[in-house]
Amino acid sequence: MKKWLFPISIMLATSTALAGCYGGGGEDTAQSGDSGGDSDIKQEIVVNAMTEPPAIDPAIATDTTSGWVLDHIFEGLYTRDEEGNPVLGAAEDVSVSEDGKTYTFTLREDAKWSDGSPVTANDFEFAWERVLNPDTGSPFAFYMYYIKGAEAYNKGEGSVEDVGITAVDDMTFEVELNAPLGYMDSLLTLWTFYPVQQKAVEADENWAAEADTYVSNGPFEMTEWQHESNVVIEKNDEYYGEEEVKMEKVTFELVNEATTYYQMFKTGELDLVMTLPTDVIASERENEEYMEVPYYGTYMYMFNVEEEPFNNAKVRRAFAMAVDRQSLTDNVTLAGETPAYAMVPEGAETPEGDFREVGGDYFEENIEEAKQLLEEGMAEEGWDTLPEVTLMYNTSENHKKIAEAVQEMLSNNLDVDVSLANQEWGTYLDTTKQGNFQMARMGWIGIFLDPVVNLDYYLGDSPNNRTGWVNEEYDSIMAESKVEQDQAKRYELLHQAEEILLEDMPFMPVYFYKNTYMVNQDYENIAYYVNRYPYLKWAEKTQ
Template sequence: MKKWLLPMSVMLAASTALTGCYGGGSAEEETSGDNADSGDIKQEIVVNAMSEPPAIDPALATDTTSGWVLDHIFEGLYTRDQEGNPVLGVAEDVAVSEDGTTYTFTLREDAKWSDGSQVTASDFEYAWKRVLNPDTGSSFAFYMYYIKGAEDYNKGNGSVEDVGITAVDDTTFEVQLNSPLGYFDSLLTLWTFYPVQQAAAEENENWAAEADTFVSNGPFEMAEWNHDSNVVIEKNDDYYDKDVVNLDKVTFELVNEATTYYQMFKTEELDLVMTLPTDVIASERENEEYVEVPYYGTYMYMFNVEQEPFTNAKVRQAFAMSVDRESLTENVTLGGETPAYAMVPDGAETPEGDFREVGGDYFKENAEEAKKLLEEGMAEEGWSELPEVTLMYNTSENHKKIAEAVQEMVSNNLGVDIKLANQEWGTYLDTTKQGNFQMARMGWIGIFVDPVVNLDYYLGDSPNNRTGWVNEEFDSIMAESKVEQDNDKRYELLHQAEEILMTDMPFMPVYFYKNNYLVSTDFEDVVYYVNRYPHLKWAEKTN
């Protein structure tokens, strides 16, 4: 079923089992901020985010945990409705030039910061140029390279004055693009494009590190950040659309051990948990609190092509071919995931059909061929023995089970014994960013449903590409795809780029995600996008 390829909502009705899965919820269903029908029900929800958010800062966040909080406490020029479609947010109007390269946004005069001051065009200009400032070190700055002068400035080859970002006046914000971009509205829903209050950031460079100095403009505001324990956000009464916000308080608990947070859900200490222990998924599927939704992303193991033995492409290919993904998803992960033999997941519709179906698989498991490739790769390098290999993963019970299964498959099919190592999420991100690994787990979720955002991960100059792999032909084709106005030709270029990536294979895809949750039926109108964690803007407690 391909009905999920646009972000959708799933509504949880208090008196029934899961209904309207994959789009049954209606964006027209009304919610009310005055809780008139809720009586004395305390409008609070406690969810589990699992790990400490590394950076709740629009310029610095690169992970889904930080993004989950940011999406609730900030809002950009565009936001998303309950069906996941981009709609105007802080901007009340937009005018686009005839050639499609200049966007002029008119900001809402009632858009306020959580301290009650007005959100201005200057705040957007400051925030976006802060992302692009080389000194900021934003790993997501490349998402702004569509803007005139942005790439040169970010790479130290141009001036900030030449960047096509201008606050004309308090409520008029102008953006100049290098060329027309059909998905610009979807791109602007990414947290990297959220505003930052210039006064707060200039007064304190660590404004986003603690709750008491935090200023934001979304439906909720930061109330507490008890590091490594929880993050608490509360309804923002200065939010212009506050009447649709029912919840007064959202607590993100940071419990990483799957059995523990599962039990906390069962004892009603948590109202929403995700990534269930694999051994309970089968039994929980019949539970009315169980929710399973597609998630537009790829679970993979990166190879550091600058560290032996993964300096050799045949060795990388051998490892990828030695893992039985069908067995892994059916017997280990158990969450409905799809075995992956490419980078781009199912769900991106093109004129010829689903991008993944058109592109097909690039390899299959084959133990004999894998052994042959390994021997050839070792011979090319002059190795009589394969250098010792350590596979790293971030601390999680489920990641550990997957890593142990991969360890066993590689041993059985290649005769290679690999070691396992794990680190807490924030430390892990730093370690892999520095290239201190041979083979490491990673997941990449598209910020919107288009192959370009999946393939961008492996651009040679992408700070997110931690493999050390650089391919000029791949980069050139990706750049060409971003200015190609003919959609058929654009997708053709993206297929060419993926083929180059999968031939050289600086990573091995494992599976395409599917998220599973347990959500208390006391709540309705929790929204599930295919590329974000559950959105709680419209959620309401009914029991």
């Protein structure tokens, strides 16, 4: 039985997690080992992650590919059940102070690292302080700013001794917050909050770069990492819930060419692939192996507001208004995505209803108005002709098709010539991080269903905000929303923030995601969360 799993709680990149992006694919199936059910059935599965994971390190990872592996090999204080709800993981108990600001976790006595040593409160303290240490350069450190003293320490304005995380003893971990947080349990399912083993990290600063130095505490452990080829994880016999884990081996292949990995699925070399070639979706839609699953994220093009011509807000809006999103989703992407005219996707419930439905759209396609805005923006800058524009995307057949369609629309509707350029995912992340782009593709996935996770992306001091856009009013409203205890007022603030974001428009939303999969029907109990890639803890091969 396959399930779509919809988390019921709230907040944060996916993200964030990048949170927003794609993973890669790889080679042939490798098999070994038996477990559970029919002893003659090898409990192994080969899935396609598409690209080399940039960083399989809880403190450093920001992308969904790295996060997919991390979610299988680590476990935090909270994890998620088969329905996607947050439940206690490495912690067996938690108590919350009367004012809602202090959490005291009691760790499981049978929580162990993959080398057999116990997971302790000190491991959590060490891991979280490592994330916050400015020298680590963790892009997701801001997700810990809810913790007392965390922001000051991370920004070099405070001491680690003032951070509200304390290993009281080996089994007791205390966390002090700045204010009560209604989605604390969901927040702690993010890989940024996973423990790391201090001994392993201090023994080798590159401990997370190779399988032979890797230590983790989740249902699986990494046993092989052939860079640019595949990542192999195997059942962790030291995991306290190892009886729940049926799969003996999971291989993440790293094949980025969509036609290739689709054919590998058809020939049985891959058991699960996602992001299908757009030209096969119509023919596969009735196939029992085909699935479409909502995905809580936004596909967009970032504008570098520090580079011409996107230093001008009218030019940015003109580009956004000249793209026919419905045509893109109907004729190019073909997976039933929803055209996007805002940042926050559908799916975040509020007291007034779905956040997106309440907020509505912030702009629409209007070619005549777009032409007028472009003309006004050029006049403001003193340009007789628009500076040359290059649209960048990370290497993928589907990204290429979308970019080519946008390129044609901008040419037809605005008489603007746009060049295209692409880079492999890891290089692309570095390039955009350094601000070496004018207009670039990005995706952002919320780690749970709350608008704050989407809107945090464009905070002025967010390391994930690569646009150069900083708006003090936006940042102030977002900060206010995070301490507001009245939920109706909190969502009202988030609507205000999104309105500011879409008025200034440092990015161009394109569509809200939907994932397409082909899945071998020999497997059951794969968990399909709406904000993470498929989870295989309970997966089992039946024939």
